[in-house]
Amino acid sequence: MSKIPLILKREYLTRVKKKSFIIMTILGPLFFAAMVIIPGWVASMSDSDExxxxxxxxxxxxxxxxxxxxxxxxxxxxxxxxxxxxxxxxxxxxxxxxxxxxxxxxxxxxxxxxxxxxxxxxxxxxxxxxxxxxxxxxxxxxxxxxxxxxxxxxxxxxxxNLTTIKLGDDGSENESSTEMAMIVSLVFALLTYMFVFIYGAQVMQGVMEEKTNRIIEVIVSSVKPFELMMGKILGIALVALTQVALWIVLTGIILSGVKMAFSSESDLASRMTGIEMATGNADATEAIAEQSNSFNYDKVMSNMESMNPVGTLILFLLYFLGGYMLYASLYAAIGAAVDNNTDTQQFMLPVTIPIILALYVAMAAFRNPHSDMVFWFSMIPFTSPIVMMARVPFDVPLWEIVLSLALLVAGFIFTTWFAGRVYRVGILIYGKKVTYKELWKWFRYSGK
Amino acid sequence: MPFLQANNIVKKFADHLALNNVSVEVPENSIFGLLGPNGAGKTTLIRIINQITGPDEGEILLNGKKLSPQHIEQIGYLPEERGLYKKMKVGEQALYLAQLKGMSRHDALKKLKYWFEKFEIQPWWDKKVEELSKGMQQKVQFIVTILHSPSLLIFDEPFSGFDPINANLLKDEILNLRAEGATVIFSTHNMSSVEELCDHITLINNGKSILSGEVPEVRRRFSENLAQIEFSGDSDKVSAALEGSYQIISNKPVGNYQTLLVKMPPETDINQLLRLLIDQCHIHSCQEVLPSMNDVFINVVNQNKTIS
CATH class of the missing domain: 3.40.190.10 (Periplasmic binding protein-like II)
Structure with missing residues (x-):
């Protein structure tokens, strides 16, 4: 019988019970709002495409x-x-x-x-x-x-009232919302980026904890190292999904709160509309406010619907899980290879670079979601989860999504296989200065 | 048939040979000492028995059957390098580790209650591990190791970190386990506890098994034919009587008596020695002196070094 569910349960429960998780879940949406506004603002200042x-x-x-x-x-x-x-x-x-x-x-x-x-x-x-x-x-x-x-x-x-209309191939017209596409794109790219980073690092910390605490030897005498690694990776994935789910619920509550504010308090409404319309006219009159009041919320909602929220959410979950799985196993291998935190630096860099690069490319994707560069980065499994999520709101052809998902699955199967072999040897080795050559040796050795 | 049999185990690591054709036989219902200097290959052998790593060559038989994953639940392992999750509560953690060994939550809870009471550590149940001292953690680890009533127990340096009182408690438990039918493999550098506990030993050095057998028999094998006599009377007369082939190693007063340590010539026994002394002094006691396991260990390992 596989012990993965048992391990998964422990990994999950010990994490969601932590204070830091609870605080993050509550503060997350607020912190996140800042994250959305600032890069969006920066991006709007640096467009250089004529x-x-x-x-x-x-x-x-x-x-x-x-x-x-x-x-x-x-x-x-x-x-x-x-x-x-x-x-x-x-x-x-x-x-x-x-x-x-x-x-x-x-x-x-x-x-x-x-x-x-x-x-x-x-x-x-x-x-x-x-x-x-x-x-x-x-x-x-x-x-x-x-x-x-x-x-x-x-x-x-x-x-x-400028209505932006997306022209279909057949000349059909769809009302579209530019801001909404950008915001959705940014939100999901950033979410994927953050979660891969934060939860990938948690996997690494967890593996290192087991190694430096020396509990590993007790556990691997009961379960296979691969089971332990997978239990941990999946358990932490569930923690991340719990967080997303709670954030969605919280956001829902905030949204309905905003809706109530819109219908009852025109002052707030006009302020919000003022920001939205970017008029820069501080003393916008009630006339505008009133006019905007009635349509704004519904319009946001209808725009959201035109974004295909369910489809986007499903894609987000797929890309997030794929990206997380891809990196988490690499993080697990790093955690297994080193004895302490300071040694992680040399191995962290090559894992971190593609994630950060992906975020930069994602920023470019808001401006130009269909350029060649963006296309290729949304195919490469190491960057696709973030870059593709930035592209999705700008109508990506289905075949591109399917291909990129297939590549992502292949990518994480490969990294899990690779990392599993390094992990198996690494967790039981102490006091050795680990180099890339050493890692390669372990990888080859595990294959025997 | 031995309970555990390791046949011609070979294990290579990238740059060295950890185990070179090692065979070990552990009789059922006994305490077996696995000895050897640091880096000899003991931990590697133990890991192979625990199926943490696999041997490159050779096989392990447990109760006559080739070792397989379903045996994991029959083995309890207390590694030398052991730890617990620091942030987890003691009881919760013990439950988790027991369940990893295949116990149901219900059984584990029942047995943990029994053992926590026996070791008088119930108040620790809801404490975090980091609040416990090292010795306290070791107690918890010991309980977790034996909780699922394994038929084979492997203890790697079980007494490190224990005060003498708790070390004794542990010794008694290990003897209890044998009395209840378990087979114990015991790896340590503490030779006096080997003499005290072990029935059989195997000594590994540089990846090779260089000595094995029953403990008293092994000690006898390395006997230097020493005898210790307690007497009272004239020391000079005693020395004169032993002049020649006997060699007096020491002769010192202990209390009212003299204690004499003599190396006897080969092929002589204690009877002959007594015959020489019986008219010279009052003999109060007499015994053959066998080398301690400590001496045997040092002796054999050093010899092995000069050969290789």
């Missing part, structure tokens, strides 16, 4: 009214070419195209942005801010100076 957006203005009112930035250019093209653009968008070389179909002061919904990829927040903000500024001054100019309060009040009612 994008050209075609503008088709049927109203003829807004020619050259949207300002170019260093990297976002707007090109005004003949409204007659709209059909060409729609049919052969990929061949046009544009990043996106903007269609203004009516006077925006009359109909603020008469503006749409189309692209075959998710649209970044910079492009969206640039359009909104330019147009809003222009419209405001337009409106201001049309008033006499008396009754200014009322005028400003009136001006502040001007609002633009």
């Amino acid at each position: 994008k050209t957006v075609a503008v088709i203005d049927h109203s003829g009112l807004y020619i050259d009214k949207i300002n170019d930035t260093e990297i976002i250019k707007f090109e005004y093209i003949d409204p007659a070419s709209e059909d060409n653009l729609r049919n052969d968008f990929a061949g046009s070389g544009y990043y996106a195209f903007l269609i203004i179909s009516d006077n925006l002061l009359v109909n603020s919904n008469a503006i749409h942005l189309y692209s075959d990829v998710g649209i970044t927040i910079d492009v969206r903000d640039q359009i909104i801010n330019s147009l809003r500024g222009y419209l405001r001054s337009e409106k201001l100019g049309s008033y006499e100076m008396d009754g200014l309060d009322q005028i400003i009040d009136d001006i502040n009612k001007v609002n633009i």
Whole structure:
């Protein structure tokens, strides 16, 4: 009878009962919010890919009214070419195209942005801010100076609801949310990154504890070293999953809390909308707040639905487990090879580098989720869990996901096999200065 | 048929030969001493018996059957390098280790209760291991080793870290286990405990078995034909009588008597010695002096060194 369940149970229970686990579970979502905001903000400042957006203005009112930035250019093209653009968008070389179909002061919904990829927040903000500024001054100019309060009040009612629409291959249109895609992508890439790191390190610490405590010899006289290693890896995986589950539940509670705040307290709502719309206008009037109030929460929810939350979550679990298994066994082998913490450094580096590299590539993936580099990194098992999770919200073809998952499974079977052999020898060897050559010897020796 | 039989075990590590054709026979229901200097290969042999590692050549038979994973539950092993999870509670940990040996939770709990009471350590049940002293931890480890009533027990330096009182407690338990039918393999550098406990020994040096047999027989084998006599009377007359082939090693007063240590010439026995002395002094006691296991150990290992 396999003793893995028994070992798993101990590994799991001793960890979830720890104070640090409980604190982390409660503080995690808060800490995590900071982690989401800061890299996202940094990423938004460092986009260097030049994008050209075609503008088709049927109203003829807004020619050259949207300002170019260093990297976002707007090109005004003949409204007659709209059909060409729609049919052969990929061949046009544009990043996106903007269609203004009516006077925006009359109909603020008469503006749409189309692209075959998710649209970044910079492009969206640039359009909104330019147009809003222009419209405001337009409106201001049309008033006499008396009754200014009322005028400003009136001006502040001007609002633009830019709907970004994802163009399917067949020309079908899907409402998409750029921020949501980015946030989802970032959240999952970071979650995977953190969990692989934190829980991988826990596996290593656990193995080292057994080795330095010398309890290992008692245990391996009862169970096979491989069973012990797998029990530990799986037990800690369950701890991680418990944490994720609790975080999801907590986030759910926070979300419903936010929803209640939205319906009851417009002050908070307007502040939140203010941030979301990035207007930078501190004294945004209640008019906007009211207008945004009603739609914002539902819209977030509907956007979330368009992200396919269940599918994304399942993929996250698969990639997280795969990535964790891949690295955890390597961490276990390191823990088995060394006698104390300081010796881990030399072996940690080669394991850590691909994880960190993956995070950097994931950052690039928010901007350009379908570039060659990002594609390859989302295939290599050592980086795919993080990079692919960053890509998933930007509609990755199914075959790429299947292939990358298959490679990941092959990857972790390989590392587990490799690590198991090093582990078996390593845990019983003390007081030896371990080198890579030594590890290789152990690996070969175990094969006999 | 021996209970445990190791036949021609060979174990190579990357750069040295840990066991070179070692054979060991452990009779059933006895205490067997596995001796040898540091690095001789004892721990390797013990690990092979515990199936922690496998031999490169040779085989181990337990009760006549080739050693296999289902034997793990019949073996209790107290390694020399032993530890416990520091952050885990004593009782919880003992339960876990017992279950790893295949006991049900219920049985383990019942037996642990018995042993904790016997060793008077019930108050430790809910303490964390790190709160216990080293000796206390060893007690817990000893209990865990014998809890599943194994038929073969392997103790590697069981007394290290114990005070004399607890060491005695342990000795009594080991003798009890034999009385109840267990076979014990006992590895130590403490030769006086070997004399006290072991029925048989095997001495390993440099990966080879260089001496084995029953303890009294082994000691006799290395006998230097020494005799110790307690007498009172004239020491000079005694010395004169032994002049010639007998060699007086020491002659010192102990209390009211003299204690004389004599090396007898080969082929002579204590009767002949007594015949020479009987008219010269009052003899109060007389005994053959066998070398201690300590002497045998040093002697054999040194000899082995000069040969190789």
